[in-house]
Amino acid sequence: MAKKGMKIAESKGRLGVLMPGMGAVATTFIAGVEAIRRQLALPIGSLTQMGTIRLGKRTEARRPRVRDFVPLAGLENLEFGGWDLFHDDAYEAAVKAGVLEARHLDPIQDFLKGIKPMPAVFEQRFVKNLKGENIKRGAYAALKSRVPYANGAPNLTVDTPALLELAGKLRVPVCGKDFKTGQTLLKTIIAPGLKARQLGLHGWFSTNILGNRDGEVLDDPESFRTKEESKLSVLEYILQPELYPELYKNFYHKVRINYYPPRGDNKEGWDNLDIFGWLGYPMQIKIDFLCRDSILAAPIVLDLVLFLDLAQRAPEMARRGIQEWLSFYFKSPMHAPGLYPEHDLFIQLMKLKNTLRHLRGEEMITHLGLEYYD
Numbered sequence: 565m566a567k568k569g570m571k572i573a574e575s576k577g578r579l580g581v582l583m584p585g586m587g588a589v590a591t592t593f594i595a596g597v598e599a600i601r602r603q604l605a606l607p608i609g610s611l612t613q614m615g616t617i618r619l620g621k622r623t624e625a626r627r628p629r630v631r632d633f634v635p636l637a638g639l640e641n642l643e644f645g646g647w648d649l650f651h652d653d654a655y656e657a658a659v660k661a662g663v664l665e666a667r668h669l670d671p672i673q674d675f676l677k678g679i680k681p682m683p684a685v686f687e688q689r690f691v692k693n694l695k696g697e698n699i700k701r702g703a704y705a706a707l708k709s710r711v712p713y714a715n716g717a718p719n720l721t722v723d724t725p726a727l728l729e730l731a732g733k734l735r736v737p738v739c740g741k742d743f744k745t746g747q748t749l750l751k752t753i754i755a756p757g758l759k760a761r762q763l764g765l766h767g768w769f770s771t772n773i774l775g776n777r778d779g780e781v782l783d784d785p786e787s788f789r790t791k792e793e794s795k796l797s798v799l800e801y802i803l804q805p806e807l808y809p810e811l812y813k814n815f816y817h818k819v820r821i822n823y824y825p826p827r828g829d830n831k832e833g834w835d836n837l838d839i840f841g842w843l844g845y846p847m848q849i850k851i852d853f854l855c856r857d858s859i860l861a862a863p864i865v866l867d868l869v870l871f872l873d874l875a876q877r878a879p880e881m882a883r884r885g886i887q888e889w890l891s892f893y894f895k896s897p898m899h900a901p902g903l904y905p906e907h908d909l910f911i912q913l914m915k916l917k918n919t920l921r922h923l924r925g926e927e928m929i930t931h932l933g934l935e936y937y938d
């Protein structure tokens with residue numbers, strides 16, 4: 565039986581989405597939303613648009629779409645803007661990013677040309693491999709303006725104690741960091757499976773070739789350091805070597821990113837896993853993921869926009885600042901002080917869906933199910 569859900573204000577009017585950096589991910593997201601609005605494409609990869617949620621007993625057959633279950637803003641109400649250190653409008657930037665093909669960009673060219681970036685706040689000494697001309701001085705003030713904030717990059721931005729306290733005080737939902745796409749997404753799918761079956765790991769070597777601007781920036785060792793940390797820690801947390809020393813103590817983990825322009829946004833990620841089973845016998849798993857990073861990132865942006873807006877309208881959620889239930893989308897999920905981050909994709913999904921059930925006063929799903937056999 566559904567109890568009373570949380571108070572959620574109605575979604576009214578337009579919902580503005582502002583993105584610092586109108587590059588591959590941002591333009592793939594914007595163009596995709598417009599194509600979906602014009603019914604030229606499907607929102608594949610978006611949990612809010614395509615996903616369903618089971619409610620109550622399995623025998624009740626209640627499985628609404630997520631977007632029909634919680635009062636999310638409609639795609640027709642999204643408006644886009646952003647900042648960049650290049651002057652390109654969203655159409656030019658999308659063409660340069662080389663993610664979407666002309667057959668998707670041409671029909672919505674007018675719409676994309678209307679989105680022009682505001683001047684960026686940029687500090688050259690932090691990012692050596694980028695030189696731009698559309699720059700101003702100052703700081704983003706998302707929190708002070710009570711704008712919910714999702715950080716898709718690995719840098720800290722709001723992830724400091726003072727800013728997180730401010731987020732809670734001002735009732736601004738925040739989440740981050742670093743979108744979980746590509747190789748790390750696969751890691752958080754496979755590692756929970758190895759652990760579930762108590763299979764051991766000697767080593768996991770991951771290497772990538774990619775040729776987008778992100779790859780160019782990450783070719784610089786200093787810029788790669790924060791990214792490397794967020795990529796490496798995932799396995800440590802999922803495999804819990806302190807609990808399973810015989811299986812995971814001292815496993816060797818290496819991640820490499822190589823800038824290789826011919827591939828553009830279409831990265832190739834290789835993984836070699838040296839695992840072991842019964843009596844310690846070794847086995848290997850090889851993965852070659854021909855991956856499109858921005859195609860995986862764009863639906864994440866859409867879901868985060870809609871869920872953060874929802875959290876903003878639910879005072880019980882907003883007052884908590886960090887929205888840990890959105891860990892599902894991040895490589896380095898933000899969490900309360902004193903907690904460890906949850907990286908297992910399946911636990912993250914359960915947490916997300918249970919949060920939605922909680923918001924609507926529905927029963928938590930435990931998967932016990934003994935009553936079906938009474």
Ligand SMILES: NC(=O)c1ccc[n+]([C@@H]2O[C@H](COP(=O)([O-])OP(=O)(O)OC[C@H]3O[C@@H](n4cnc5c(N)ncnc54)[C@H](O)[C@@H]3O)[C@@H](O)[C@H]2O)c1
Pocket residue numbers: 584585586587588589590647648649650661684685686687694696716717718742743744745746776777778857858860861
């Ligand atoms: N593509 C993915 O799957 C993925 C996954 C995880 C994280 N990310 C992160 O998302 C972000 C965007 O990725 P992308 O592939 O679109 O990269 P991109 O290089 O195509 O786009 C980034 C844009 O940001 C602009 N920019 C740089 N510094 C800026 C500043 N200070 N202010 C405003 N604009 C600035 C650049 O000019 C560029 O146009 C990156 O931080 C990346 O690390 C992407």
